[in-house]
Amino acid sequence: MSTVELRKVEKRYGSVAAVHSLDLAIEPGEFVTLLGPSGCGKSTTLRMVAGFVQPNAGTIEIGGKDVTGIPPHRREVGLVFQNYALFPHMSVYKNVEFGLKMRGVDPSERRSRVEEALGLVKLGDYSERMPAQLSGGQQQRVALARALVIRPNVLLLDEPFGALDKQLRDHMRIELRDLQRKLNISTMFVTHDQDEALSMSDRIVVMSEGTVCQVGGPNAIYEKPNSRFVADFMGRSNLFEARQVDESNDARTLDAEGLLLNADKTQELNGGNAIVMVRPEKIELLESETNRDGSVTVGGKIMSSVYLGSTVQYEVKVEDGPTVLVVRQNVEDGSISAQPGSPVFLSIPHNAVYIIPQ
Amino acid sequence: MREGYGSPWPHRALVVFSLLVIFFLVAPLAILVIQSFTNESYLSFPPPSFGFRWYREVFTSSDWRDAVGLSVLIAILVTPLSLILGTLAAFGLDRGPMRGRQSLYAVMISPMVLPHIVLGLGIFRIALQLNIEDTLLAFVPAHLTITVPFVVISVGASLQTFNVTLEEAAMSLGASRWRAVWHITLPVIRPGLIAGAIFSFIISFDEFIITFFLATYEQTLPLEMFSTLMFQVKPSIAAISTLTLAVTAALTAMLMFRGQILGGGRIVK
Ligand SMILES: Nc1ncnc2c1ncn2[C@@H]1O[C@H](COP(=O)(O)OP(=O)(O)OP(=O)(O)O)[C@@H](O)[C@H]1O
Ligand SMILES: [Mg+2]
Numbered sequence: 001m002s003t004v005e006l007r008k009v010e011k012r013y014g015s016v017a018a019v020h021s022l023d024l025a026i027e028p029g030e031f032v033t034l035l036g037p038s039g040c041g042k043s044t045t046l047r048m049v050a051g052f053v054q055p056n057a058g059t060i061e062i063g064g065k066d067v068t069g070i071p072p073h074r075r076e077v078g079l080v081f082q083n084y085a086l087f088p089h090m091s092v093y094k095n096v097e098f099g100l101k102m103r104g105v106d107p108s109e110r111r112s113r114v115e116e117a118l119g120l121v122k123l124g125d126y127s128e129r130m131p132a133q134l135s136g137g138q139q140q141r142v143a144l145a146r147a148l149v150i151r152p153n154v155l156l157l158d159e160p161f162g163a164l165d166k167q168l169r170d171h172m173r174i175e176l177r178d179l180q181r182k183l184n185i186s187t188m189f190v191t192h193d194q195d196e197a198l199s200m201s202d203r204i205v206v207m208s209e210g211t212v213c214q215v216g217g218p219n220a221i222y223e224k225p226n227s228r229f230v231a232d233f234m235g236r237s238n239l240f241e242a243r244q245v246d247e248s249n250d251a252r253t254l255d256a257e258g259l260l261l262n263a264d265k266t267q268e269l270n271g272g273n274a275i276v277m278v279r280p281e282k283i284e285l286l287e288s289e290t291n292r293d294g295s296v297t298v299g300g301k302i303m304s305s306v307y308l309g310s311t312v313q314y315e316v317k318v319e320d321g322p323t324v325l326v327v328r329q330n331v332e333d334g335s336i337s338a339q340p341g342s343p344v345f346l347s348i349p350h351n352a353v354y355i356i357p358q
Numbered sequence: 359m360r361e362g363y364g365s366p367w368p369h370r371a372l373v374v375f376s377l378l379v380i381f382f383l384v385a386p387l388a389i390l391v392i393q394s395f396t397n398e399s400y401l402s403f404p405p406p407s408f409g410f411r412w413y414r415e416v417f418t419s420s421d422w423r424d425a426v427g428l429s430v431l432i433a434i435l436v437t438p439l440s441l442i443l444g445t446l447a448a449f450g451l452d453r454g455p456m457r458g459r460q461s462l463y464a465v466m467i468s469p470m471v472l473p474h475i476v477l478g479l480g481i482f483r484i485a486l487q488l489n490i491e492d493t494l495l496a497f498v499p500a501h502l503t504i505t506v507p508f509v510v511i512s513v514g515a516s517l518q519t520f521n522v523t524l525e526e527a528a529m530s531l532g533a534s535r536w537r538a539v540w541h542i543t544l545p546v547i548r549p550g551l552i553a554g555a556i557f558s559f560i561i562s563f564d565e566f567i568i569t570f571f572l573a574t575y576e577q578t579l580p581l582e583m584f585s586t587l588m589f590q591v592k593p594s595i596a597a598i599s600t601l602t603l604a605v606t607a608a609l610t611a612m613l614m615f616r617g618q619i620l621g622g623g624r625i626v627k
Contacts, residue, residue, distance in 0.1 A: 050526075050530055051529075051530075052526055052529075071529070071534070071535075072526070072529040072530050073529045073530070073531075073532050073533055073534050073535075073538075074532075075530075077530055078530070079526070079527060079530035081523050081526075081527065083521065083523060085521065085523040085524050085526070085527040086527075087524060087527075087528070087542055087546075088524075088546060089545045089546055089548075098528065098531050098533075098541070099531035099532050102528075102531055102532035102533045102537065103532050143527075146527075146531065147530075147531075150531060150532065
């Protein structure tokens with residue numbers, strides 16, 4: 001039995017559908033991320049699960065119980081907001097205790113559970129502080145403790161780290177994921193940051209304009225996007241219009257806007273045309289023409305290079321072909337002369353060529 | 359002395375001007391307070407002798423005691439009612455549908471700008487019709503018409519800065535809507551509630567024009583002062599004025615320092 005199940009859920013504002021015929025299930029202990037551009041309906045979906053937004057159609061189940069139409073306070077969900085939403089007139093302790101009080105838990109049990117929850121987020125020593133006396137990261141940890149202490153069926157987080165700086169955000173990701181695994185709590189996480197989604201999730205739900213585009217593990221979403229939109233949204237990619245010009249026993253030869261590529265034949269090609277994706281970090285840059293098995297090598301010219309610290313990003317114009325984005329790890333310390341205008345060779349492995357199903 | 363900022367004269371002129379304004383505002387009150395401690399049977403400045411004669415007179419006279427009692431009674435009844443009505447109205451305006459919100463707000467606070475003499479006349483007509491003139495049933499609602507707008511404004515301002523996700527957080531933690539408002543919203547907007555309550559009390563305690571229409575035998579403090587003045591100018595007027603001034607000043611000070619005295623420190627965002 002799924003912890004959360006949405007069936008054909010629909011939410012319209014006026015004539016616009018914020019969420020359209022959405023099906024989604026979260027399994028026990030699973031970490032599911034809703035990912036998509038601004039306005040695609042992530043928050044609306046989350047708020048329907050929490051009970052603050054009523055769907056126009058469809059049903060929502062939590063813990064096997066139909067909760068459509070049941071108010072938020074009887075849904076057993078833990079909610080964490082981007083702006084923390086700590087009660088400013090209550091100490092950290094009182095904030096965390098609030099949910100237990102509302103549930104009529106007796107005082108001695110309250111104390112032990114609050115202390116346990118604050119211990120989980122490593123804020124045991126801060127219980128008498130007021131929220132205004134905490135840093136952003138600490139406030140968000142209190143919010144997490146407050147949501148977890150009631151032992152909800154599902155933890156809902158709407159861009160919880162949006163207000164934190166990058167370093168703290170990276171740190172909180174790890175902390176949240178560890179905590180989630182330890183407690184084995186089903187979690188629905190909303191973000192528009194693909195790195196966040198890739199690094200934390202068991203499954204990612206990519207949304208666009210109120211509908212689900214693709215559901216899958218981080219690996220599947222990144223390596224095998226089912227549409228141009230997902231490929232484009234999930235990190236950098238080279239996308240080419242391609243048509244088949246030759247085929248052998250195990251490979252297809254594709255003409256990608258003038259660049260000849262070999263793709264594994266296991267990939268279906270509907271009709272003669274397709275969009276192919278090559279991730280820029282899978283392309284190798286060579287100084288001289290070297291032919292390798294299972295790769296195609298083509299010559300080109302460096303148009304630009306951008307130094308990004310751990311990686312360097314190049315734009316390479318292929319002779320009589322497209323401009324290709326290449327990202328290399330910054331390990332060689334300048335063995336490729338990065339001057340715009342220098343001639344280079346690109347080595348593209350067959351298995352890096354992915355045909356987007358249409 | 360400030361140096362290097364050009365001529366000090368504009369600065370000095372400003373100081374002198376401010377002192378003059380303060381003098382003209384405070385001097386009449388100061389003279390009144392000093393005169394109230396005279397031992398003579400007439401008002402003069404400076405008084406030839408000092409004592410508490412007129413304070414004793416005020417505290418022992420049943421007319422004054424009854425007037426103060428009635429004014430306090432009305433203000434004590436008006437304040438909580440005003441707070442409840444004004445707060446409900448402010449919530450309605452804040453949370454209700456957008457359409458018509460502005461005009462509804464304008465209607466609700468209009469008693470603040472309407473001439474009180476017109477309001478008084480209107481309320482007097484209704485009171486006559488209902489046969490409740492000269493009773494609390496008329497005084498309290500009449501005062502409410504002019505105190506409620508102050509609560510609507512002060513609570514409304516607090517609600518505008520209130521972060522509604524706090525209520526949602528409370529509801530997700532198991533609080534019904536009512537409990538969320540009671541445990542979270544009301545405590546957070548408390549400074550606005552306190553301001554509204556103090557305004558209501560002071561305004562009701564001070565009210566003259568509308569009460570004047572409604573009262574015949576019953577006398578509130580402002581009415582009693584007025585009718586005393588009509589017959590004779592005795593130092594007891596100065597004494598009662600000084601007492602009123604003291605109460606009003608204390609409440610206003612509470613209003614100004616409510617953050618420190620009643621709010622337990624400002625809430626920092
Ligand atoms: N209360 C509302 N009234 C009208 N339209 C709304 C309301 N709430 C959301 N919408 C619309 O529904 C759509 C989805 O909004 P939603 O907040 O779910 O987006 P989101 O995916 O969370 O975006 P973001 O990443 O910017 O937070 C948007 O087009 C938005 O304008
Ligand atoms: Mg959102």
